[in-house]
Amino acid sequence: MDFQFTPEQAAFREEAARWIKENLPPGWEGQEGDPESPENIQVAREFRKRLAAKGWLALGWPKEYGGSTGRNADPMAQVVFDEVCASLDAPVLDDSSQPLGETLITYGTEQQKSVWLKGIAEGRWLWAQLYSEPGAGSDLASLQTTAVEEGDEFVINGSKTWNSAYIGADMGFLLARTSTDTPRHRGISLLLVDLKSPGIQVSKLPLMGGGHRGLVYLDNVRVPKANLVGERDRGWSIALALLDRERSSVAQAARCQRLLERLIALGKEVPGPDGRPVASNPVMRHRLAQAATEVEILRVLGYQVTWMQGQGYIATNEASICKVLGAEVLQKVALIGMQMIGLYQNLDAKERWAPLRGQVASLYWSAFTESVSGGTSEINRNIIATRGLGLPRG
Amino acid sequence: MEFNLSETQQLLLNSARSFLEQECPSTFVRAMEEDERGFTPELWERLAEMGWLGLAFPEAYGGAGQDFLSLTMLLERMGRFLLPGPFFSTVVLAGLPIAEHGTEPQKRQFLPPMADGELLMTLALTEPSARYDPGGIQLQASREGDQYLLNGAKLFVPNANVADHLVVAARTQEGTGSEGITLFIVPSNAHGVSQRLLWTVASDRQSEMTFHNVQAPRDGMLGEVHQGWPILERVLQQAAVAKCAEMVGQAEAMLGMTVSYASQRVQFGHPIGSFQAIQHHCANMAIDLEGARAITSLAAWRLAQGLHAEREVAYAKGWTSDAVRRIAALAHQCHGAIGFTREYDLQLYSRRAKANEVAFGDSDFHRERVALALGI
Ligand SMILES: Cc1cc2nc3c(=O)[nH]c(=O)nc-3n(C[C@H](O)[C@H](O)[C@H](O)COP(=O)(O)OP(=O)(O)OC[C@H]3O[C@@H](n4cnc5c(N)ncnc54)[C@H](O)[C@@H]3O)c2cc1C
Numbered sequence: 001m002d003f004q005f006t007p008e009q010a011a012f013r014e015e016a017a018r019w020i021k022e023n024l025p026p027g028w029e030g031q032e033g034d035p036e037s038p039e040n041i042q043v044a045r046e047f048r049k050r051l052a053a054k055g056w057l058a059l060g061w062p063k064e065y066g067g068s069t070g071r072n073a074d075p076m077a078q079v080v081f082d083e084v085c086a087s088l089d090a091p092v093l094d095d096s097s098q099p100l101g102e103t104l105i106t107y108g109t110e111q112q113k114s115v116w117l118k119g120i121a122e123g124r125w126l127w128a129q130l131y132s133e134p135g136a137g138s139d140l141a142s143l144q145t146t147a148v149e150e151g152d153e154f155v156i157n158g159s160k161t162w163n164s165a166y167i168g169a170d171m172g173f174l175l176a177r178t179s180t181d182t183p184r185h186r187g188i189s190l191l192l193v194d195l196k197s198p199g200i201q202v203s204k205l206p207l208m209g210g211g212h213r214g215l216v217y218l219d220n221v222r223v224p225k226a227n228l229v230g231e232r233d234r235g236w237s238i239a240l241a242l243l244d245r246e247r248s249s250v251a252q253a254a255r256c257q258r259l260l261e262r263l264i265a266l267g268k269e270v271p272g273p274d275g276r277p278v279a280s281n282p283v284m285r286h287r288l289a290q291a292a293t294e295v296e297i298l299r300v301l302g303y304q305v306t307w308m309q310g311q312g313y314i315a316t317n318e319a320s321i322c323k324v325l326g327a328e329v330l331q332k333v334a335l336i337g338m339q340m341i342g343l344y345q346n347l348d349a350k351e352r353w354a355p356l357r358g359q360v361a362s363l364y365w366s367a368f369t370e371s372v373s374g375g376t377s378e379i380n381r382n383i384i385a386t387r388g389l390g391l392p393r394g
Numbered sequence: 395m396e397f398n399l400s401e402t403q404q405l406l407l408n409s410a411r412s413f414l415e416q417e418c419p420s421t422f423v424r425a426m427e428e429d430e431r432g433f434t435p436e437l438w439e440r441l442a443e444m445g446w447l448g449l450a451f452p453e454a455y456g457g458a459g460q461d462f463l464s465l466t467m468l469l470e471r472m473g474r475f476l477l478p479g480p481f482f483s484t485v486v487l488a489g490l491p492i493a494e495h496g497t498e499p500q501k502r503q504f505l506p507p508m509a510d511g512e513l514l515m516t517l518a519l520t521e522p523s524a525r526y527d528p529g530g531i532q533l534q535a536s537r538e539g540d541q542y543l544l545n546g547a548k549l550f551v552p553n554a555n556v557a558d559h560l561v562v563a564a565r566t567q568e569g570t571g572s573e574g575i576t577l578f579i580v581p582s583n584a585h586g587v588s589q590r591l592l593w594t595v596a597s598d599r600q601s602e603m604t605f606h607n608v609q610a611p612r613d614g615m616l617g618e619v620h621q622g623w624p625i626l627e628r629v630l631q632q633a634a635v636a637k638c639a640e641m642v643g644q645a646e647a648m649l650g651m652t653v654s655y656a657s658q659r660v661q662f663g664h665p666i667g668s669f670q671a672i673q674h675h676c677a678n679m680a681i682d683l684e685g686a687r688a689i690t691s692l693a694a695w696r697l698a699q700g701l702h703a704e705r706e707v708a709y710a711k712g713w714t715s716d717a718v719r720r721i722a723a724l725a726h727q728c729h730g731a732i733g734f735t736r737e738y739d740l741q742l743y744s745r746r747a748k749a750n751e752v753a754f755g756d757s758d759f760h761r762e763r764v765a766l767a768l769g770i
Pocket of ligand 1 (some may be wrong): 163
């Protein structure tokens with residue numbers, strides 16, 4: 001057992017941190033204002049281009065698909081990088097290129113790998129995950145979108161919701177039903193869809209915490225058969241493997257850590273109910289200490305999961321543990337922030353009185369979604385109980 | 395980063411599992427609850443044969459030269475099977491500090507017989523104030539020519555009823571600070587030492603002790619005069635993490651019992667483990683357990699590597715103390731009434747886990763230390 005980064009990982013961390021600082025806009029202190037504003041998206045796209053040029057959109061990938069050799073071929077390189085990015089508040093795009101690339105490496109045909117991986121490594125597209133439907137959330141396998149074979153193409157009809165298409169995503173990976181006479185999980189296929197195709201219409205759903213999610217309608221959308229990932233009717237397990245990879249709680253822990261540091265600094269300044277700095281209040285001290293403890297646990301668990309995946313172990317149970325804990329920790333840290341700022345929590349980010357540029361309140365409200373998106377905490381607990389502990393299914 | 399166990403660690407775990415399964419069934423644990431000493435000499439001999447008593451002592455002193463991380467892995471298994479006896483007090487509380495801070499003659503005198511199973515020891519640290527900070531140490535040591543005289547009381551001394559020697563934390567300078575604390579090694583049968591077993595809920599063997607003009611020779615000092623606190627600080631860190639390891643083992647057992655009970659117990663025509671409320675209780679136990687295991691390993695690893703570990707130790711004991719209490723409560727909840735009976739093994743675990751929760755600092759104590767480490 002060794003909790004230390006290898007010398008190569010440590011060196012990469014340093015290099016990544018240095019490089020990120022050099023390549024962020026001057027004076028960068030994290031996104032200002034609406035993360036979806038055209039300016040913010042522009043900055044994020046620009047940053048991604050530089051990452052692509054550096055070869056860092058393909059960390060840990062095999063060399064022949066645009067990955068690097070040497071130390072960055074380490075499966076841990078991606079998570080090390082994610083952690084550095086999160087701790088420096090590097091701009092993020094709502095995009096699923098990374099997990100898609102890793103999934104194509106495992107499940108794609110040679111032809112698909114040669115067509116898509118290079119472009120993904122170059123950051124050519126923004127990818128949206130088109131799984132959920134208005135009628136299919138936790139029970140994803142009940143999805144109704146259909147893909148019917150016609151000649152060299154699939155013809156898709158249905159609607160997909162809660163995705164990132166609203167941000168101007170170029171491509172989507174979509175789950176559709178390709179057979180109806182098979183057991184539910186057996187008739188589902190994974191298809192890569194150009195979101196500029198005729199028959200696609202995208203609309204935006206505004207969320208309570210700011211930001212949006214996308215709603216995609218597909219009306220006789222034609223997709224070449226070559227865009228089928230894996231075998232027809234066998235997309236379900238691929239889609240789930242992709243979900244497992246979607247989230248690293250290490251990055252989540254780094255985000256929480258960063259916020260916690262800011263809250264500690266803030267707590268030394270803002271007066272509490274008795275007029276003394278709120279961080280000196282014993283209850284507040286213990287809340288902060290508890291949160292710091294949980295953030296560290298989340299980080300260690302996240303590294304263990306990534307390490308397991310890198311070693312080829314199935315880590316579904318462990319990933320679910322990280323997911324549940326990660327949502328709770330983020331929500332807890334955000335709540336501590338709200339408790340610290342009291343009446344100020346009600347101020348909009350635009351308001352000049354808003355502490356930390358409104359970040360605390362905006363995080364608090366957006367953190368609500370963490371225990372729902374990417375599989376709800378209830379569903380993840382079901383997974384831990386049945387897959388992890390082997391309890392009988394209900 | 396690397397989370398595989400080494401071959402030696404894997405071997406240790408395997409042999410610990412089969413040995414404890416064989417030698418430490420719950421019938422034995424129950425029998426030892428009624429036993430005055432709390433363990434049997436035969437068992438102790440077997441532990442010596444396994445090489446566990448000297449596992450983390452240097453080879454030069456009869457030990458196996460393994461590190462603190464391996465020791466915590468063993469302790470985790472011992473917690474899993476509730477191994478009774480003075481292993482923790484002898485090895486963790488007395489053996490490790492002697493191995494790390496003892497003089498050459500002290501190491502030669504104490505470590506080999508400890509490793510061979512011929513010598514039992516403990517640390518007399520806490521007093522009726524029940525504090526783990528320097529201010530809690532008020533037992534007086536006054537200089538009398540070539541020796542010191544110890545006067546005062548100790549409380550919650552583990553396994554003092556069977557210990558041959560004691561490490562006693564005493565004040566050689568008045569005050570409440572970390573200066574002026576000195577550690578003395580004294581035989582437990584020294585004139586003026588008295589000991590009485592406490593009645594405890596966990597059926598562990600803790601004692602009340604009084605020291606009346608007990609003679610402590612100067613060469614029996616562990617470390618330098620007035621300089622005992624840094625040694626104790628390290629012992630307290632190791633002990634807190636070692637307790638976490640035991641608790642992880644105990645929690646694993648409680649979760650395992652709960653899962654197997656929930657898979658068998660049928661109500662409304664279905665195993666209760668198929669009901670989601672029960673599944674989520676179990677999932678929450680698993681989350682708490684994996685968190686405790688991860689943070690305990692991190693802290694143990696840092697201590698083994700000789701890295702600064704104040705913060706990680708506090709993370710580990712603070713979290714594990716709460717997590718294992720939650721696990722015990724949910725384990726009982728999922729069992730219904732049967733889990734409250736003496737006959738059922740769950741209570742053996744929940745009583746001990748509760749004692750471990752407060753030993754070497756409860757979660758409030760450690761959260762305060764985290765807060766200090768965070769600079770607030
Ligand atoms: C911010 C955000 C981003 C998202 N991004 C994407 C995306 O990019 N692509 C995409 O495809 N989807 C995305 N989603 C959708 C997300 O995957 C779903 O919201 C989620 O799986 C839950 O589905 P639902 O919202 O329909 O809730 P429902 O499934 O209707 O659940 C409602 C409640 O019922 C509970 N419940 C349901 N079934 C069970 C059960 N068996 N046992 C116990 N409780 C149960 C749930 O836990 C929840 O509390 C996103 C969602 C959010 C909030």
